[in-house]
Amino acid sequence: MNMAGIVAGLRPYVLGLAGIAVLTAGWAVVAAAELLDGVPPPLEVFSALGEQLTGAELWRATGHTVAVTASATAIATVIGVLVGAAIGMSAMMDRLLGSTINTLRFVPPVALIPVVLLIMGFGSGSEIVVGTFAALWPVLLNVAAASREIKSRFEDMTRIQRLGPVRKLFSVYVPGTVAATITGVRVAAALALILVVAIEMLAVPAGLGHQVRFAGNALQLPTMYAYIVWTGCVGLLLNSVLQATERYLRRP
Amino acid sequence: MGRRDGSGMGHLANVLIRLVLPAALIGLWQVASTSGWVNPVFVPPPDRVARTGYEMLTGGDLIPAAAATTGRALLGLAIAIVIAVPAGLVFASSRLADGLTYPAREFFRALPTVTIVPALMVIVGPGESLSVLAVVFGAVWPILLGTILGVRETDRVLLDVARVHRLSARRAVVKIRLPAALPQIMTGIRISLAIALVIALVVEMMSGHGGLGSMVVEARSRFRNTEVFAIVAVIGVVGLVLNALMVRIERRTRHDVPA
Incomplete structure (x- = not known):
């Protein structure tokens, strides 16, 4: 060169x-x-970040938030692919589920936080439920759109092969919508992370959201900013990994 | 979207099918709660939630609270549009500006925006400006991205037309690039609307400064669980209504775009 x-x-x-x-x-x-x-100088923030990076607390919090976000995204992906493929595959399922889906997906997911806390308490379970609710819609809608396209192209073939609906779902629609799924998953993971951090800040005493809030309440401002910067880095890393996966799966 | 038979009966059957699942879910909830499968103290039955919700709507501060939350979200969204669209134009047309800001933009886009709320709370203190600032910060990024992508993908033919007509650079932006980018900008605004509502609610839940968010937190801390469910339902309705309005506006702008 x-x-x-x-x-x-x-x-x-x-x-x-x-x-x-x-x-x-x-x-x-x-x-x-x-x-x-209340804006500490960058030098103090970065030295606080360095201090946290060598301690155990930051890694425990990161592990918690990432694990919960990943679980929520995984559950949402399974539900989203199955339901999305089902409503793309069958007009009947679309009519049965469509209106409910189109109502629920516009409910701001934070609204669920108080209700989920009432039912499930202040643990990881609540985080996963709220994260899953937020992460479900991008996957579901992407897969539904992709399945509709598959249906218009391959419906005759599946009819000739006499595939039953369940075989059709797992042997044609689920594998056929992998690229659409991963695009949905990338958006879904970002949403799940927002909601998981939000519920940690509001109620569940664990993870990165809790650390930000805790440091803020204790007025340890450099530590709080260090955790904000770190949370951004975690989000960036998560997004980059999923973007690379998407590029790999969509390669010609 | 199902079959269209056009006949009245077919339409009615269609509507009924669409109502089957919601009705079944609400029925299940009612039975589960009244027969004690779930603790009715924590999960009150839907008929009680509906009654409480109706009482709060007619007698209480539910409507002012809903108006406050919606107002904060929409004001923040409007400010975000005013900032993000011109900024997006600059980043899309200048390679220098784009290169300088790209990593920082990616960072802030990936940062879960709720994390900056505690920082803003220290800087500006709890109050109206905290909500609006936090909403602006969260809502700016999708609109910025939509504008940049939309302007960058402006059809070359359209730009040639501008050159043939000897439009000045500024007029070409206003007459050609912005209208051509409008659909993408609107998509960004629709995503930002959802984020704006979420952030407005989170700030209210954290700072307790009025609105539906602090109302629901207060109801929960006083163990008024029926009220919690009723407020959550109202939040859902606010989200639905705002999105329906947005879809309508978006559809209109698509018609206005010259092909």
């Missing part, structure tokens, strides 16, 4: 780093000039 090629290849990284540097410098100025109350 010639010099110009290397420079062009590096350009996005250099620009991106410069952007982050400008943002951090702006933050440092705001903190140093005390333009806003």
Whole structure:
């Protein structure tokens, strides 16, 4: 590769780093000039983050939040693929379930938090239920749309093969909608993470959301900001992994 | 979307089929609660929830609370649109601005936006501006992304038309790029609307500063569980109504876009 090629290849990284540097410098100025109350300087935040990264608490909280988010996303994926394929496959199922789905999916998932807490208490179970409710719709709707397309293309073939509805579901529709599923899962995981962090901040005393809230209530501001930055990194990593998986599954 | 037979009977049958599942679920809930399969103290039967909800709607502060929550979400959404659409135009047309902000944008988009609420609580303190600021912060990113994608994918032919007509760069943006990007911008706004409502509710639940969110938390802390269910139902209705309005607006903008 010639010099110009290397420079062009590096350009996005250099620009991106410069952007982050400008943002951090702006933050440092705001903190140093005390333009806003309660904004610690970046140096303190990053040293707090370093301190947390070497301790056990941050990793325990991260493990909890990631495990709960992953469980919720996995449950939502199984339900979403089965129900989505069923309503894409059969007009009857669509009529039976369609209106209920279209009502429930617009209910803001945070609204469920108080009810779920009443029924299930302040544990991981509540987190998983609320996360699953939020994560269900992107998977379900993506799979339903993809199954409708499969139906219009392959319905005659499945009829010739005399496949029963259950065989049809598992041998044609579920494998045929893998790419649509993973797109749904990427959106679903992001939503599940938001809801899991939210319920941790509001009620369940565990995970990253609890750490942010706890540090905030104790007015340990550098620690609170360290956890916010860390939560963003976890979200970014989760998103990148799923995006790479999606690209791999959708490769031509 | 099912068969269309056009006849009145067919339509009625269709509606009835669509109501089977909701009716069955509510029936199951009623039976489970009144016959004691679940503890009726924690899961009150739907008829009691409906009665309590009706009393709260007619006599209480449920409607003002719903209006407060909706107002905060919509005000935050409006400010987010005013910020994100011009910013998206800049990032989509300038490679320098795009390159500088890309990693930071990706970070904030991936950050679960609720985490910044405690930070905002320290900076601005609990109150109206906290809700609106938090909503703005959460709602900006999908609109920004929609605008950038929409503007970037503007048809080359349309841009050639602008060049032939010797439109200035600024007029080309207003006359060609923005209208062409409108469907994607609207998709971003629809996603942001859902986020706006969620964040408005979370802030209310955390700060206890009025609205449906603090109402439901208060009802729960006083063990008024029937009220909790009734308020949650109202929150669901608010979400449904706002989304239905949004879909209608979105459909209208699609008609206005020149093909």
